[in-house]
Amino acid sequence: GETPVDFIDLGGNILTYDSQEDPGDPYVAVIDEQPLEGGRVSGVLLATYPPKGKGSYIIGRFPDYKVNGGDLLFGRVGLTAVSNGNCDDGDVDFRIHMMIEGDPSTMVLLWEWNEVCDRKMKSFEIDLDDYKGQNVQIFLVVVANNNSSENKAVWDVISIHR
Numbered sequence: 111g112e113t114p115v116d117f118i119d120l121g122g123n124i125l126t127y128d129s130q131e132d133p134g135d136p137y138v139a140v141i142d143e144q145p146l147e148g149g150r151v152s153g154v155l156l157a158t159y160p161p162k163g164k165g166s167y168i169i170g171r172f173p174d175y176k177v178n179g180g181d182l183l184f185g186r187v188g189l190t191a192v193s194n195g196n197c198d199d200g201d202v203d204f205r206i207h208m209m210i211e212g213d214p215s216t217m218v219l220l221w222e223w224n225e226v227c228d229r230k231m232k233s234f235e236i237d238l239d240d241y242k243g244q245n246v247q248i249f250l251v252v253v254a255n256n257n258s259s260e261n262k263a264v265w266d267v268i269s270i271h272r
Contacts, residue, residue, distance in 0.1 A: 150231075
């Protein structure tokens with residue numbers, strides 16, 4: 111979609127999983143052994159490349175989830191790179207939103223990070239204890255901040271643990 115982010119229709123366009131026609135096309139897939147900014151090669155990642163164009167976004171939603179005491183949402187985010195660790199002019203915002211009981215009026219921004227090619231992945235850890243016992247929907251959003259086809263955003267080891 112194009113900003114502002116549509117959490118109800120999830121942007122309106124449903125992507126075909128693991129199908130990218132041209133650089134700059136939106137893309138979502140689980141990928142492995144990808145070079146990352148900084149030169150490391152990945153394990154399994156969730157690739158979420160937004161459509162080419164400033165303000166374009168890609169959004170995904172975790173299945174409905176009942177929060178338990180001690181639950182933590184954590185992972186790392188960054189950009190894929192060419193083999194030398196450079197990711198050119200990638201510039202995206204990673205956002206994690208949450209909605210309670212399917213009610214859009216309860217939408218909260220849990221975490222946000224602007225990622226540029228700085229040769230580092232960014233780790234996050236979000237304590238979900240305040241939502242214990244509630245059924246929630248967690249949304250992963252990546253927004254392109256430029257017109258580059260290098261906005262190849264990835265989520266590494268994203269998971270919920272207690």
